Amino acid sequence: MLKLRAWAVSDLDRIGEIEQSSFSDPWSGQMLEGAFRSLNFIGFVLEEESRVVGYIGGGHVLDEGEVFLVAVDSQSRNKGYGKMLVNEFIRSCLDYGVKRVFLEVRRSNTTAIACYTSCGFIKIAERARYYGDGEDAIIMEKKI
Numbered sequence: 385m386l387k388l389r390a391w392a393v394s395d396l397d398r399i400g401e402i403e404q405s406s407f408s409d410p411w412s413g414q415m416l417e418g419a420f421r422s423l424n425f426i427g428f429v430l431e432e433e434s435r436v437v438g439y440i441g442g443g444h445v446l447d448e449g450e451v452f453l454v455a456v457d458s459q460s461r462n463k464g465y466g467k468m469l470v471n472e473f474i475r476s477c478l479d480y481g482v483k484r485v486f487l488e489v490r491r492s493n494t495t496a497i498a499c500y501t502s503c504g505f506i507k508i509a510e511r512a513r514y515y516g517d518g519e520d521a522i523i524m525e526k527k528i
């Protein structure tokens with residue numbers, strides 16, 4: 385059974401595990417907890433048979449929302465879970481009066497770009513050599 389629910393503090397270890405296995409520059413447990421405890425945090429996890437298999441986290445300020453983190457466990461990818469998480473984030477942003485949601489993604493991350501495009505995000509800018517290893521960032525926006 386699938387369940388989409390808000391992040392809880394007890395999810396942080398499992399989120400950290402998926403984060404470690406998904407990124408070359410993962411957020412540390414401390415960074416994840418800091419984001420989780422921040423005032424304007426919005427975050428959801430997706431559970432499959434009571435096990436967290438994906439998460440999204442971000443924040444909202446005035447009428448802008450931003451996705452900081454999103455990942456799905458490698459064994460559960462390409463089943464629509466990434467889209468479910470992004471769409472839930474957007475739905476929640478609407479409750480806070482957000483009008484535009486932003487995110488940044490590595491230029492080479494075509495899977496993530498496909499997921500965001502499918503959710504209605506469009507590329508609005510690029511930031512050259514944004515990441516620590518010199519890769520460019522693509523900035524995407526969805527008006528909601």
Ligand SMILES: CC(C)(COP(=O)(O)OP(=O)(O)OC[C@H]1O[C@@H](n2cnc3c(N)ncnc32)[C@H](O)[C@@H]1OP(=O)(O)O)[C@@H](O)C(=O)NCCC(=O)NCCS
Nearest residue numbers: 406454455456461462463464465466467489496498499502
């Ligand atoms: C990016 C990520 C979250 C997407 O999650 P997912 O559950 O695999 O994606 P979905 O199954 O919801 O797919 C969403 C869309 O992307 C497309 N897609 C998924 N995998 C793809 C692939 N390998 N190549 C091209 N398109 C792909 C799907 O076709 C779908 O579009 P559609 O509904 O219009 O057909 C997941 O791949 C992931 O965790 N990657 C590693 C971490 C990461 O890069 N996070 C993003 C950082 S910015």
